[in-house]
Amino acid sequence: ACGNGPDPAAAGASGSSSSSGSSQEGKTVDQIKKDGTIRIATFGDLPPYGYVKNDGTRAGYDVALGNQIGKDLGVKVEWVQVNADGRVDSLKSDKVDLVLANFTVTDERKQVVDFAEPYMKVSIGVVSPDSAKITSADQLKGKQLAVTKGTTAETYFTENYPDVELQKFDSKTQQFQAFKDGRVAALADDNTYLYAWAKDNPGYTVGVKTLGEESTIAPAVKKGNKDLLDWTNKEIKQLSADGFFKNAYETELAPSFTSDIKPEDVIIE
């Protein structure tokens, strides 16, 4: 039963032109406008990027961008909460039109979704307790490291540090909870939220600030949704020019970051 159906990964490997081109996948901008809603995937448990306040409304940097996009399209935003490992499938199976969930651009992912222009810089970091600080990835050999399933941190450690024992969690809540409970020696994730988290939690430091190459975070659409992709690219450019990201940084992110982080470390001009 699993045998048939499109296989985007294979198609991507044999040449990206075969699956894109004329065929339009997913909803076009016009269709979205006609529906009056855009469905956007985001995290629900990742302050300050995407979370839910006690009054039940969504907030965060990703959410601010999403709301702006909704406004500019003139449609309502329907938020769909996902976990890291559900982001690709939510696009593939047409559950959402757009992903704004700290989605790091990687080569593997490029084969299965289409990324728009990036709106944030990121690299993998490792946070650890001050009492047993980890300052280089090599120190993690034989130790337990918490990661979230489907994140770049997971893939990076699986491929580059097979000796590190990974504890893989479904959600950010769970990984941080397990980390705080002392179940693991350290936690690896995008450095930006580690900064934020470490600020909220005294006694923990981001001992490894960057690992591997610096990468970027970008909105993603279904592979082949050229129409929405083009629109999104235009939108990002326009928002950059308007200083939207700077503003959003100040209101959403800065309060959560320590003072040694500069806007240039995070946002893309």
Add this chain to the structure above:
Amino acid sequence: MSWQIMQSALPLFERAFVLTLKLSAISVVLATALGLVLALLREYRTPVLSHISTVFQELFRNTPLLIQLFFLYYGLPSVGIMWSAQTCAIVGMSIFGAAYMSGAFEGGFSGMPRVQKESARALGLAPLQMIRHVTLPQGLTRSVPAVAANIIFMVKETSVFTVIAVPELTNTARDLIGMYYRSDEYLFMLVVAYAIILIPLSIILTLLERRVRRGTFGDN
């Protein structure tokens, strides 16, 4: 579907397979033992303990395993109790399974005709002798089908361990899908892995059921 992808994931699935088997086996053994004790406490109306047994059963039969595991794994550390993921999995599944198993045993005991207990009493058997020679052999045999169903149920339920980061089969499959986006291959391997465990298990249990009946009642 690509063979190559499946082949490269094979070692991971193998590890997960072994772990699933191990955790299932330990939990099934503990749950069966605990469930039997709980059922006997109720069967013989032991004061206080039989009530505790009832509360235990109702509490853990009527709440999802997933939330029990969350509570053990994420909740208990806030009050200073911290067990490893696998310990939480075993403890959680044993408690959950015991609640079901005690029901199965109770069904077996209560299916016994009243005249059996009475004729045991009429022979002057003491309560413990009655348990040993009448209640247990007949009750256990009668409970075998329900116990077997529970074992299968428990093995399937180990898939829920995925939520507390135990790298069993379901977790492994989800993890691989999350990293490499090949859901067809990994889901296929997942279903096959469960089939490899559960189909023979269910056949063995059916044979065992027949065997036990014959051993106890001389059926054929």
Add this chain to the structure above:
Amino acid sequence: MVLSAITDVALSPAYPASTTLASGASVLFTGDNFTRLLSGLGTSVTVAGLALLVGIPLGVVLGALRILKNPVLRAVLRLYLEFFRIVPTLVLLFLSYYILPRELGVQVDGVTVAVVAFGLWVSAEISDIVRGALISVSDHQVDAGKALGMNGLQLLWYVRIPQSINLMIPATINLAARVIMTTSLLLLISVIDVITVGQQIMEANRMTHPDAAFWVYGFIFFLYFIICWPLAMIAKALEKRAKERNNG
């Protein structure tokens, strides 16, 4: 759509943060959290309800077909049941989650996936309950019906169903409780169920209430219990009555 309907129905919060509660517990009553948890639970119960609505009629038909003597039909239906017996519910959920949208070629939300997956599973279990109940009607009763000249459908309608319905109902209620408990897995397919809400709450309050996990998970545990336990009690009482009826 389904979700918003539930939110409307949910209880009004209006609980101030109580000072007598331990700090972690007070999280439950901050802001709209209490209502949100209940509406999360509402989602779970709705999914369970819809799954039963889909699964029970289908299961009854399948179960009735399973007492026919046609060997091919019996084998097929047996296989159907065994498939759902072998595949863990969680895996079933994933299979549907990944395969349904692609095969149906339409956008399918998590709730629909869950309803379909649970509905099929329910139909398989119900078919076994129905079959078991129908064949538990004693041969004497069926013979007595035949001796009055009844045909197959009349036997089913006047003899088998009325005499086994009191066995089917408790088993079905028990199954309903199991389905509700199984909705805890919705968390894993991006449905905002009660546990997802619980995690949102823990995250939003991680600064002020670091021990929220104990209370939030404990509370959810309790919520499931007060829904499922009464169902189990009702089922038990009905079962007992059915047994007494049959003996009397």
Add this chain to the structure above:
Amino acid sequence: MADSAVLNPSVAPNPATTSATTAGHGSGDSAISPDDAPLLSVRHLKKSYGTHEVLKDVSFDVKRGQVLVLLGPSGSGKSTLIRCLNGLETIQGGEIVFKGQAVPANNERAWRKLRTEIGMVFQSYDLFPNLTVAKNIELGPTKVQKRPKAEVDEQMDRLLADVQLSEYKNAYPRELSGGQKQRIAIVRALAMNPELMLFDEVTASLDPEMVREVLELMLRLAKRHMTMIVVTHEMEFARRVADTVMFLENGVILERQSGNEFFTHPQTDRARNFLESMAPVGAEPQD
């Protein structure tokens, strides 16, 4: 008046047939005048469960108004035979002829029609426990025979009055004693106006005090020339009710005689032993 209530309206009382009961051994007599044509003929009936042959080439006739009592040790095949006569068992050979028409073997549809003409009462209480007495009785006539309810109700009232159970019309079977249940089961069968009644040890599950009320009802039916085939272990009753006795062993008819003859001069040793074993203990000490 009571007579006409229980009496099967479709059978004209025919005292002549009841006395001439020893006739009709074997299977040779096929050319017969319509008047004393047998109501039921069984020819070379064979029935096995798997490899176990339960009935081996059984042939006999039953005439209108005649009472045939089937005797035989446990497991000899009495129940199986009587169930075959109502199409409740598939048969492996032979022929059953009812009112001159051969019933197509193992044809459920044909049997379904015939069962409205052949009433049957079983050993185990077989009233539908979920229905009241009245509903139990009405079910067959109204749903199967599709007769008007008013007519059925009137008949039911007469039948219930006749067995003195009118007051239980709206009671559920569980509120009745065993004996009352069996009498209602008989009434339920009679309400279909059957031409033949089959009784399989209808008193075997009853408390001894209730046996009498059921047997007396059956005696009354016999007096009113209902054609009946009766399996029973009550020897006194059998002696009184039987026009003909058939003694079965191991699926074979060992003896077939008039009732009086059988009880006073059984022809085979097996039958003699059987009768002895059924005599009350104490009548004739052994050790």
Add this chain to the structure above:
Amino acid sequence: MADSAVLNPSVAPNPATTSATTAGHGSGDSAISPDDAPLLSVRHLKKSYGTHEVLKDVSFDVKRGQVLVLLGPSGSGKSTLIRCLNGLETIQGGEIVFKGQAVPANNERAWRKLRTEIGMVFQSYDLFPNLTVAKNIELGPTKVQKRPKAEVDEQMDRLLADVQLSEYKNAYPRELSGGQKQRIAIVRALAMNPELMLFDEVTASLDPEMVREVLELMLRLAKRHMTMIVVTHEMEFARRVADTVMFLENGVILERQSGNEFFTHPQTDRARNFLESMAPVGAEPQD
């Protein structure tokens, strides 16, 4: 030889007592010589289920070697009474005196000891289906009475030979017919060397042909002066075996007489009606 096997070794044959059975009405006679002291005395026994009084002030004696037959309509309390005599029911009043010693009321421990001296056989087959015939028989003597297995086995072999079931020693109960099961159940009780045997309608679930083999075993026991209390619906058997008959209705002893007297001249109307209702149907037509 066969005699000594079944005969309870602890009871000396005492033919005198078996004939003098009309004695001992009521409860006045308490000053008695040890020789004819009753084995069992029941005084003012009361038993109710909830508010339903099932036994109301029941008193009687049973002497050694005597057979007491309990008769009465269904629901009169016969089973309840016999179960009280083995401590299987809690009682609400009165006293049970066994071998001159009052049994402390509702004391399970005291009863447990006594039950090795009082054998009981039930209506429904009560052999343990999980044990072979031999294991069923040995269980009480070896585990409860802690007698040496060799001795028990020897006794068992004699008992089995006596009931002609030696070949079934290693069979499971399900391989036996109903009559064989009940005979083994009796052997199982006898293997404890009881001084009193209680029988509660032990033939009521049996096929008619098997009734005889069980009743004959009981007759043999009675002949060998086993003290017995018997509930039965088999009137011919009751007439032969009873030294005394006690007629129970609604939890009250309506009559207590010697067996012969009771069957020929019942004193109360109820007893007379009861005896009539138990007579075979057909003996005396009614309509």
